[in-house]
Amino acid sequence: MSNSNYETVIGLEIHAELNTRSKLFCNCEVAFGTDANTRTCPICLGMPGVLPVLNERAFEFALRAAVALNCEISPACSFDRKNYFYPDLPKGYQISQKYAPLGRNGYVDFEFEGETHRTRVHQIHLEEDAGKLVHADVTGNVNRSYVDLNRACVPLLEIVSEPDLRSPDEAIAYWRAVKEIIEYIDISDCNMEEGSFRCDANISLRPIGSNEFGTRTELKNKNSFQHVLAALNYEEKRQARILDEGGEIHQETLLFDLDTGRTSPMRSKEEAHDYRYFPEPDLVRTNVSPDRIEKIRTALPELPAARRERFVTEFQIPEYVAEFLTATRQMADYFDETARLSNDPKASSNWIMGDLSGLLNSAGLQIQDTEVTPIHLSELIGLIKEGTISGKIAKSVLPEVFETGKSPRQMVEEKGLAQISDSSAIETVIDQVIAENSGSAQDVRDGKKKAIGFLVGQVMRATKGKANPQMVNQILRQKLESS
Amino acid sequence: MSTITPEEVEHVANLARLEFNEEEIAEFTHQLGRILDYIGKLNELDTTDVPPTSHVLPLHNVQKADDAHPSYDRAVVLDTAPSAEEGYFEVPKVIE
Numbered sequence: 140m141s142n143s144n145y146e147t148v149i150g151l152e153i154h155a156e157l158n159t160r161s162k163l164f165c166n167c168e169v170a171f172g173t174d175a176n177t178r179t180c181p182i183c184l185g186m187p188g189v190l191p192v193l194n195e196r197a198f199e200f201a202l203r204a205a206v207a208l209n210c211e212i213s214p215a216c217s218f219d220r221k222n223y224f225y226p227d228l229p230k231g232y233q234i235s236q237k238y239a240p241l242g243r244n245g246y247v248d249f250e251f252e253g254e255t256h257r258t259r260v261h262q263i264h265l266e267e268d269a270g271k272l273v274h275a276d277v278t279g280n281v282n283r284s285y286v287d288l289n290r291a292c293v294p295l296l297e298i299v300s301e302p303d304l305r306s307p308d309e310a311i312a313y314w315r316a317v318k319e320i321i322e323y324i325d326i327s328d329c330n331m332e333e334g335s336f337r338c339d340a341n342i343s344l345r346p347i348g349s350n351e352f353g354t355r356t357e358l359k360n361k362n363s364f365q366h367v368l369a370a371l372n373y374e375e376k377r378q379a380r381i382l383d384e385g386g387e388i389h390q391e392t393l394l395f396d397l398d399t400g401r402t403s404p405m406r407s408k409e410e411a412h413d414y415r416y417f418p419e420p421d422l423v424r425t426n427v428s429p430d431r432i433e434k435i436r437t438a439l440p441e442l443p444a445a446r447r448e449r450f451v452t453e454f455q456i457p458e459y460v461a462e463f464l465t466a467t468r469q470m471a472d473y474f475d476e477t478a479r480l481s482n483d484p485k486a487s488s489n490w491i492m493g494d495l496s497g498l499l500n501s502a503g504l505q506i507q508d509t510e511v512t513p514i515h516l517s518e519l520i521g522l523i524k525e526g527t528i529s530g531k532i533a534k535s536v537l538p539e540v541f542e543t544g545k546s547p548r549q550m551v552e553e554k555g556l557a558q559i560s561d562s563s564a565i566e567t568v569i570d571q572v573i574a575e576n577s578g579s580a581q582d583v584r585d586g587k588k589k590a591i592g593f594l595v596g597q598v599m600r601a602t603k604g605k606a607n608p609q610m611v612n613q614i615l616r617q618k619l620e621s622s
Numbered sequence: 623m624s625t626i627t628p629e630e631v632e633h634v635a636n637l638a639r640l641e642f643n644e645e646e647i648a649e650f651t652h653q654l655g656r657i658l659d660y661i662g663k664l665n666e667l668d669t670t671d672v673p674p675t676s677h678v679l680p681l682h683n684v685q686k687a688d689d690a691h692p693s694y695d696r697a698v699v700l701d702t703a704p705s706a707e708e709g710y711f712e713v714p715k716v717i718e
Contacts, residue, residue: 161690168690175709176700178693184702196688217676224639226713239676272716277708285710413637423681 145344145382147375148352149310150261150302153317154295155327156268156335157200163267163294164191164234164422171333175273175287183292185230191421193218197294198425199435200326201241201265204296206435207324207442208260208317210242215426218265218419226286227270235297237416239424240264247300248444249316250462251309258313259301268293296327302341302352307371311364314338319443323468337362342371343388344378353378354388358395359405370395374402446471454484463492469507480517483524490516494534498541510544511537519547532556532604559606562614565598568606569614572597583619591615625658626651 159169165182182189205212217239220232245260270288277285298317304310318336321327329336343355356374361367373395378388393402441449443465450461450471464474474491478484491506495516499509519536522528528536528551539550551557559565572594573580582590591612598611628651635642635650642650700706705713 159688161688166686166689166691167693174696176696176711177709179696179699180694184699186702192684192686194688195685198685215676215682222637226711226716273710274715277710278712280707282715283707284713284716285707286713287710413633415637418676420677423679423684424676425685426682 144347145379146347146349147306148302148343148345148355149304149307149371150341151298151300151304151310151314152339152341153298153300153314154337154339155204155298155321155329157197157294157296157326158328158335159194159196159200159294161194162292163194163197163265164292167292169293170289171330171335173289175285176289178289179291183229184288185291191234193422193425194294197265200294201263201296202427202432203324203326203435203439204298204321205242205245205263206432207320207439208242208245208247208263208298210245210260210263212242212427212432213239214428215239215424216241217424218422219416220419221266221414221416223414225269226284227272227288227291229270229288229291233267233269234419234422235266235416236264238418247313247316247320249312250444251312256309256312258303261299261301263296263298266295266297267291268295296321302343307368307375310340310371311368314364314367316443319466323440323442325440325468331362331364334362338367340367340371342374342378344375344382353382354390356388356390356402357392358402359392361395366395366397369397369400370402373400377402440468443468443471450474454478454488456484456488460488460492464488467506469505473506473513476513477516477520480513481520483520486520486523487516490520490537494537495541498538502541509541511540515540515547522547522551526607527551527557529558529604529608532558556605559602562610565602565606565610565614566618568598568601569611569618572601573618580619591619625662626655 156169161167162169162178162183165180167178167180167183170178182191202212216236218234219237221235221237222232224231240262242263243261245263246257247260248255248257250256268290270286270291273285273287275281275283277283300313304313318329321336322329327335331337337360339360340358341355342358343353345351345353356378358367358370358374361370370393374393381388389404392405394405395402447458447461447465450456450464451458456464463470465471470491474484474487477487477491481487495506495509495511498511499506519533519540522536523530523533532551533547536547536550536556539545539554540547543550545553576594576597579590579593583594594615595608595611598606598615599608628647631647631651631654632642635647696709700709700711703711705711
């Protein structure tokens with residue numbers, strides 16, 4: 140930050156839509172991109188007299204997250220109504236948790252600028268999502284808004300951090316770490332484009348050395364890392380400028396315009412912060428026993444930070460490689476399996492980060508979508524090791540496996556790509572190459588060692604790259620030295 | 623003695639999108655005050671040995687299986703709305 144008179148204080152509220160089959164309090168399907176208002180019923184429409192019932196899987200998922208984020212779990216957790224009017228909220232209140240949320244006092248450890256940082260989690264709770272508002276686009280009538288309630292009542296996990304983050308970059312690192320954990324424990328798709336993983340950011344500045352918080356502003360509902368980073372960077376500068384000029388920050392909700400790169404106040408819900416929470420009378424409390432928490436804890440998969448560490452120690456791979464390979468759980472699983480099957484972690488990581496990632500990127504696929512299984516990849520590595528194919532041939536086999544899903548061994552057999560390691564066959568080709576390139580052969584005999592490279596190239600060309608290069612080298616030398 | 627002020631009544635009315643004239647505010651201040659006083663009687667009770675109650679029903683952990691069932695027909699759903707267009711509920715413009 141350009142101005143060093145202030146310390147930046149940031150807290151994030153992260154929202155993750157849980158990937159349950161049905162909604163939080165009714166049995167409507169959770170679906171993205173379906174026709175508007177085709178996934179609703181009297182419960183999620185907020186009709187009078189209906190009775191919400193808690194989705195057991197949503198609760199289980201939320202518990203899993205609370206445990207993974209090191210929270211204390213409420214032994215008796217309950218729901219509350221948050222009251223406000225907005226057209227995307229059919230009931231006039233949102234069922235959320237205030238007085239006895241699922242988890243409290245957790246923390247997330249993450250790597251930032253080469254150090255482990257810890258951000259405390261104030262609370263983690265379950266709530267229902269609101270519907271979606273569409274403006275004008277539906278009919279072209281600019282005086283109307285349009286409401287789609289498919290998303291209303293979809294289970295939403297809210298993770299509220301303490302204001303422990305000290306820069307926009309650190310906030311993003313924390314957000315990424317939380318996303319990784321949520322993906323690892325498999326409770327949300329975390330699809331940011333579809334809005335199933337988003338965040339609100341609170342930011343304030345205070346004089347360095349001060350323990351009091353300055354007035355904060357809130358940036359709403361961001362679903363991209365870059366967007367939040369740009370918004371926080373802008374807001375950090377804006378607040379510093381106001382404070383420098385002796386001005387005052389107003390507590391308000393801001394919208395960030397990506398095109399202009401500026402924030403502006405959101406004209407909205409007046410008196411919005413008087414939510415008059417009260418206990419939700421339609422839902423009974425949920426007790427969670429220490430046994431259940433322990434069961435969830437032991438069933439948690441290895442989390443990204445632990446896995447990264449294990450990759451470095453167990454597989455002897457560099458930190459940055461481990462970082463890459465644990466970016467998603469699927470990627471980490473893939474590498475884990477390939478490394479074990481091939482018994483060659485280094486080759487496995489090279490292939491995954493190099494050629495395979497290249498193929499995935501150009502096809503716009505994720506590692507879990509490819510036909511190239513860890514079995515395939517380890518087989519390919521094995522084929523090189525046993526000398527059946529060269530590394531170069533392997534590079535041409537991989538795209539074929541990627542396309543067809545056939546095993547590399549089968550591919551090599553079908554295309555006759557196996558390396559020629561039969562010395563008499565290689566000799567025949569070498570004799571021919573020497574005859575056709577007598578000039579170069581003479582150069583080698585005259586001591587111009589470099590000329591042998593050309594002859595090796597000719598042999599490889601004649602055999603379409605299939606000759607075992609070491610053998611070619613060796614036989615060529617013998618022939619040219621003895622004659 | 624009233625336990626609620628006319629300002630509080632106005633504030634709550636505003637949150638509930640209700641509009642009252644001065645006479646009504648005075649009336650509701652009086653009525654709500656009486657209700658609060660009446661409920662306030664509970665504070666006289668000694669609850670030292672009574673465990674906190676979050677819910678009146680002797681039930682807990684009531685949950686449903688995570689199964690998706692068919693939703694309501696959209697035409698039926700939208701038919702309940704004052705105004706609908708192109709499969710959406712139509713509302714006065716919301717400024718964001």
